[in-house]
Amino acid sequence: MENEFVKTFSESYAMKGGEGPHSYAQNSKVQRVGIEAAKSLIQKAIATKFDTNTNSTYSRKQICIADLGCSTGPNTFIAIQCIIEAIELQYKSKDLTIPDFQVFFNDHISNDFNTLFKNFPSNRNYFASGVPGSFYGRLFPKESINVFHSSASLSWISKVPKEITDRSSAAWNKGRIHYTNAPKEVVDAYANQYQKDMEIFLHARAEELVGNGLMALQIPAANDVTFHSEFYWGKKFELLGTCLVDMAKEGKVEEEKVDTFNLPIFFSPLKDLIKILESNDDFIIEQMETIDAKSHFIPVNAQMFASLHRAALEGVIENHFGDEILDELFDRYTKKVMEIPAMLDMQNLNVVALFVLLRRKV
Amino acid sequence: MENEFVKTFSESYAMKGGEGPHSYAQNSKVQRVGIEAAKSLIQKAIATKFDTNTNSTYSRKQICIADLGCSTGPNTFIAIQCIIEAIELQYKSKDLTIPDFQVFFNDHISNDFNTLFKNFPSNRNYFASGVPGSFYGRLFPKESINVFHSSASLSWISKVPKEITDRSSAAWNKGRIHYTNAPKEVVDAYANQYQKDMEIFLHARAEELVGNGLMALQIPAANDVTFHSEFYWGKKFELLGTCLVDMAKEGKVEEEKVDTFNLPIFFSPLKDLIKILESNDDFIIEQMETIDAKSHFIPVNAQMFASLHRAALEGVIENHFGDEILDELFDRYTKKVMEIPAMLDMQNLNVVALFVLLRRKV
Numbered sequence: 001m002e003n004e005f006v007k008t009f010s011e012s013y014a015m016k017g018g019e020g021p022h023s024y025a026q027n028s029k030v031q032r033v034g035i036e037a038a039k040s041l042i043q044k045a046i047a048t049k050f051d052t053n054t055n056s057t058y059s060r061k062q063i064c065i066a067d068l069g070c071s072t073g074p075n076t077f078i079a080i081q082c083i084i085e086a087i088e089l090q091y092k093s094k095d096l097t098i099p100d101f102q103v104f105f106n107d108h109i110s111n112d113f114n115t116l117f118k119n120f121p122s123n124r125n126y127f128a129s130g131v132p133g134s135f136y137g138r139l140f141p142k143e144s145i146n147v148f149h150s151s152a153s154l155s156w157i158s159k160v161p162k163e164i165t166d167r168s169s170a171a172w173n174k175g176r177i178h179y180t181n182a183p184k185e186v187v188d189a190y191a192n193q194y195q196k197d198m199e200i201f202l203h204a205r206a207e208e209l210v211g212n213g214l215m216a217l218q219i220p221a222a223n224d225v226t227f228h229s230e231f232y233w234g235k236k237f238e239l240l241g242t243c244l245v246d247m248a249k250e251g252k253v254e255e256e257k258v259d260t261f262n263l264p265i266f267f268s269p270l271k272d273l274i275k276i277l278e279s280n281d282d283f284i285i286e287q288m289e290t291i292d293a294k295s296h297f298i299p300v301n302a303q304m305f306a307s308l309h310r311a312a313l314e315g316v317i318e319n320h321f322g323d324e325i326l327d328e329l330f331d332r333y334t335k336k337v338m339e340i341p342a343m344l345d346m347q348n349l350n351v352v353a354l355f356v357l358l359r360r361k362v
Numbered sequence: 363m364e365n366e367f368v369k370t371f372s373e374s375y376a377m378k379g380g381e382g383p384h385s386y387a388q389n390s391k392v393q394r395v396g397i398e399a400a401k402s403l404i405q406k407a408i409a410t411k412f413d414t415n416t417n418s419t420y421s422r423k424q425i426c427i428a429d430l431g432c433s434t435g436p437n438t439f440i441a442i443q444c445i446i447e448a449i450e451l452q453y454k455s456k457d458l459t460i461p462d463f464q465v466f467f468n469d470h471i472s473n474d475f476n477t478l479f480k481n482f483p484s485n486r487n488y489f490a491s492g493v494p495g496s497f498y499g500r501l502f503p504k505e506s507i508n509v510f511h512s513s514a515s516l517s518w519i520s521k522v523p524k525e526i527t528d529r530s531s532a533a534w535n536k537g538r539i540h541y542t543n544a545p546k547e548v549v550d551a552y553a554n555q556y557q558k559d560m561e562i563f564l565h566a567r568a569e570e571l572v573g574n575g576l577m578a579l580q581i582p583a584a585n586d587v588t589f590h591s592e593f594y595w596g597k598k599f600e601l602l603g604t605c606l607v608d609m610a611k612e613g614k615v616e617e618e619k620v621d622t623f624n625l626p627i628f629f630s631p632l633k634d635l636i637k638i639l640e641s642n643d644d645f646i647i648e649q650m651e652t653i654d655a656k657s658h659f660i661p662v663n664a665q666m667f668a669s670l671h672r673a674a675l676e677g678v679i680e681n682h683f684g685d686e687i688l689d690e691l692f693d694r695y696t697k698k699v700m701e702i703p704a705m706l707d708m709q710n711l712n713v714v715a716l717f718v719l720l721r722r723k724v
Contacts, residue, residue, distance in 0.1 A: 062504070062506055102503050113475045113492060114474065114475055114476050117475060118471065120494070127493075129491040129492060129493040131489075131492075132482070139489065140464070141423060141461075141462030141464050142424070144464065
């Protein structure tokens with residue numbers, strides 16, 4: 001019998017832990033921009049759509065909120081605070097007693113929860129706990145959560161599609177670590193995995209939400225892209241791939257290792273993502289709009305650019321290659337980025353965040 | 363305004379993390395003995411006293427269980443499994459659908475939660491999360507927990523009483539690190555802190571438990587002790603104190619540092635502990651008995667004895683002295699224990715575990 005509590009839907013990826021120079025805690029500015037851009041959207045959406053009756057139906061004294069893909073902070077704390085303030089406002093406006101809040105911070109089991117816990121805001125007004133595990137599976141009891149939030153995490157798929165590391169498959173992704181500029185078969189394998197994962201994600205959350213419960217998601221997607229080769233954001237991964245191929249040529253890493261390594265990251269074309277959300281039967285789409293994060297972007301230099309990506313990608317690279325290659329790999333990456341200044345031009349991006357507020361049907 | 367979510371009732375102590383030779387995970391055999399001895403007691407108590415109606419009153423679909431002072435496992439998993447099996451039995455015997463279980467593993471924020479999470483049993487049948495924070499304060503929303511468990515943790519007090527590190531106080535505990543063989547004022551200071559802490563503990567849990575909710579505690583206590591100097595278990599701490607004093611004499615650690623260091627551990631005389639529990643108004647005592655763990659004790663040699671104590675005490679010693687002194691301190695300790703073989707004689711103990719099952723009044 002399958003055990004739903006420990007189902008391994010997913011390989012384990014986590015942002016770099018600790019507080020060091022390469023840590024996610026110190027390198028989450030790009031994701032922070034996403035949070036800041038979405039803050040007023042979330043606040044307004046929750047303030048308008050949160051149903052204070054939801055809870056009394058369940059005779060529960062607390063409101064349970066979960067952030068999925070929380071990493072080690074601080075972005076997760078900003079989002080949670082913003083949701084709690086919006087809910088409190090509703091209770092206050094109706095002269096109702098404000099309930100206790102219980103917040104669940106979720107990420108992969110390899111996430112650095114010790115650091116997350118040390119970063120808990122000292123002035124928080126909620127009870128906090130950490131929940132390790134993949135969100136491509138069940139994490140919470142049935143009908144136990146009032147509000148889910150997830151930001152910038154749903155572009156990580158649960159696993160690299162098997163066929164792209166299979167020599168005998170038409171989808172074998174030799175000499176690349178991502179689907180950018182790859183054959184159609186590779187792109188399709190990624191897209192299929194993404195769709196399967198999203199369906200599993202939505203189904204699991206539907207089970208865990210109370211009736212009328214809300215889910216506020218910011219999902220990275222590719223905008224105005226006809227061909228995946230045009231997807232500018234992906235070029236960053238392509239460039240990182242060329243560094244690995246160079247290192248293989250110099251014998252610093254096994255070619256076989258490079259051929260079997262792929263980033264489990266997919267930016268769905270916006271229209272396909274919307275189709276997945278619209279075709280789901282468990283949720284009503286209360287609100288949906290794209291976030292223009294461009295105007296919030298902070299200019300970065302090549303060093304910072306490489307550091308931001310190292311924080312996000314180091315875990316999955318280390319898992320496959322070991323940690324010896326990291327410094328050299330990202331040194332090479334920094335140099336290549338320096339040679340292509342357009343890479344740093346955040347105005348030039350065709351990545352977008354889709355903000356969607358979903359309500360669980362009763 | 364005080365913030366109840368981050369009230370620092372307590373300094374932070376935690377068992378040694380990781381999986382190394384000095385880790386708690388590898389050195390929790392003594393505590394394991396306690397769990398094994400109490401297992402059938404807990405199982406029987408929960409199976410008889412758990413009220414399946416408790417939950418339906420609250421219209422909740424899940425049973426929430428929390429273990430307080432969980433460390434990194436595996437003892438906590440044994441206790442939780444035993445509680446869940448007992449509850450399931452009740453549901454089965456009444457032909458009721460078994461609800462989802464949500465388990466909260468709590469320990470100090472300095473506990474190694476990363477290791478705890480990696481140790482989660484792969485065959486568990488519950489949703490699991492970690493809750494960092496001192497149990498001498500609120501950890502959970504009001505009326506949100508059905509069953510609390512705590513084993514062998516309540517002998518750790520929330521902090522060293524201030525007066526015993528105060529040169530000008532009659533309770534100054536110079537040249538000792540514990541109350542064993544200390545002046546009455548020192549013992550009293552410890553006992554007062556313990557009583558205050560226990561009251562705070564019971565009050566916080568009363569707020570967090572649902573009406574009729576249960577709390578199963580195993581509390582270490584001193585048995586048949588008229589004078590604290592006779593308390594055999596304390597002699598282990600006294601001996602460790604002499605090692606520190608020796609190191610101070612040899613200039614290997616500052617005398618001032620030793621004078622201001624005290625172990626925040628108190629074994630209440632059994633009758634005083636029972637008085638504290640009986641005088642509490644929030645709970646009904648459903649069951650109370652002492653556990654004879656002696657027959658379950660595994661014989662240990664001096665090396666193992668020192669290792670077991672290092673796993674439990676290293677954190678609090680390292681906090682005060684830094685980690686440089688640890689190896690030498692416990693080498694010296696091992697040698698001293700070898701010179702006093704009676705120290706290893708577990709049959710000779712006057713420490714006892716009080717098992718108590720408390721029911722939250724409605």
